[in-house]
Amino acid sequence: MAVSRPGIRDVARLAGVSVGTVSKVFNPSGAVTIRMTEATRQRVLDAAEQLHYTPNYGATLLRGQSSRTIGFSLSLPAEVGAMYMSDYPREILNGLGRAAEAGNYQVLLIHGGDYRNYMDIERIDALVILGFRVINNARQADMLETFQRFNRRQYPYVVINNACDALPIPSINLDNRHGMELVAGLIRRKGYASVGFVGELTANPQRHHLDRENMLREALRGSSTDCDPKYSLNGTVHGAPDLPRVGLYSHADGMEAVRLLHSRGTLPRCLVCGNDHIAQGVICAAAQLGLRIPEELAVIGFDDLAYSRFFNPPLTTVCQPFEEIGRLAYEFVIRKLAEPEYFAQVEIKPTLIERSTT
Amino acid sequence: MAVSRPGIRDVARLAGVSVGTVSKVFNPSGAVTIRMTEATRQRVLDAAEQLHYTPNYGATLLRGQSSRTIGFSLSLPAEVGAMYMSDYPREILNGLGRAAEAGNYQVLLIHGGDYRNYMDIERIDALVILGFRVINNARQADMLETFQRFNRRQYPYVVINNACDALPIPSINLDNRHGMELVAGLIRRKGYASVGFVGELTANPQRHHLDRENMLREALRGSSTDCDPKYSLNGTVHGAPDLPRVGLYSHADGMEAVRLLHSRGTLPRCLVCGNDHIAQGVICAAAQLGLRIPEELAVIGFDDLAYSRFFNPPLTTVCQPFEEIGRLAYEFVIRKLAEPEYFAQVEIKPTLIERSTT
């Protein structure tokens, strides 16, 4: 980096044009209304090539109005560690990344609490935050204050999985209730006699697991299916180890849940799982116990990860369109960039994918 | 962004100090040797807080020497699409990201061919490239030229899975041969009568699958195991569809391979798979055919993804320490940043994890 690099004046000198012209060549969408012939443009490009000139990013950023960068923040609770991308954040990122690429934006991964000031310093134009809703989040008060500030300044940001109920924030949320209604419909059709729900076996689980369990129970109201709580394990479980969170994976929770329910004699006919990781653990443990799926135990997941169709057996699950969600997040902030008053809370409808575990 | 934001002079005025002092507070490791009392520092911080001042990133970048940003590039071939992060890149990114976070660096995801000039424009301090070696890579010549330029300028970069044989480039590579020797050792111990290899069923597969098949065959030389090519499917397969690459997933290749080998009557006693995705597909298809694993068909994977231990049955596989590789990549470029002459080609030894598919 110590090497003295050519500047815009060097290129201008070599090409025999003014610096304004060079600037315009490298900044065609800028405010300056210089018009030039293709021959002039080519002469500038040739000179730049010859000198190995590239515009300095810091200077461009300082003078220009855009960093052409979108931040992506995993606002994880402290116990997970600030940087841990599991399967579904990765799929959202793929959708966001491809949309950004098409729009000539880059994606900056932002660790930990840093996301709070990247727009202040103009390092990013917009921010996509992936919410992570747990029962006890030490960062809740801090997030509330941050989002209030963002709103006051009309920053272009959006939260996927709204993690802040106390405030109306721009967000993209999955309609969990609709998802559980689809699941309940399947259970009624199949006529399973009993149903349980498996979430995370920890005192501080993600809230959507608790929500989904409640919504499932409500959707099954009036049916002949037995939903007694004894069939379910979700959150703090007496007699179960509080499983340490390893990254964002929860396969082990599914395995442990099956073992516990089985040993207690309360394994239901069908287990609905808070996500596909848990379902994979459930299938793994059930197979080890010699249970046939779906004849003796039906399993329903939630998420439809890229590889859930290759489970043994292939998983029946609720499909979240993750890449689509990533793309929508991109479009959301781009629109907000153009319309400072724009506000929305987008709701996404999941679908049900029936495979071989039901 | 139209709002006029407070500058360093505003803070200096309010705190009753010089701009140099403010700069030093926000830039403690800078070259200037201003010393101040804790009381002065606190006064500056209070003034900044009151004005909601944050240093402008563009100006800092222009004047300073570091962007404190490391680029991460997935140099995928065009047919995959420029932005597609599958399982193992994600795990490498997690390792890189956490190391970067600890070192106060950010990670910028770089799409497509852009990685070629991000160091030129000083947008990033260093670059980690994840190589993707296919038989025919249209970008090969371009990569060669790029790496030559990087070497000439002593840029801090490192390639994980060296994708450019024609040039000595700083790299971190897995010792595939060692991995396949471990696999061969297991096969000898188990005494499997016949062994095949399943890679990607496409005319343009990843080279490491072909390498691994060859290395396996060499490692089994002299054993009683039958390695006849009829048991293997890797690359172009006559009679098989050329499976379109969906992202970087290859589960479908594993499924298709089992169906084909089975219908031809050449399913071996043990299938070694080019990666765990293929292994998952193999298990899924074998179960559908009613084959018992491992009694009738043994399966060995490669990678040890985070969830391979939860396959049904849990997968025996060669373990790549992906997060460790990400961390090593970080340390590599940080060292190169400090020692411009530093060069290395690091080799990583995989280990064998025996679970229930053998």
Add this chain to the structure above:
DNA sequence: CTGAAAGCGCTTACAG
């Protein structure tokens, strides 16, 4: 299109 210049918001060297 040119050419000379202001200024973005910082860091740093300098004289005190």
Add this chain to the structure above:
DNA sequence: CTGAAAGCGCTTACAG
């Protein structure tokens, strides 16, 4: 520590 200033490498407004 202060205070005034140069300068990083650009973009842009201005007069021609």
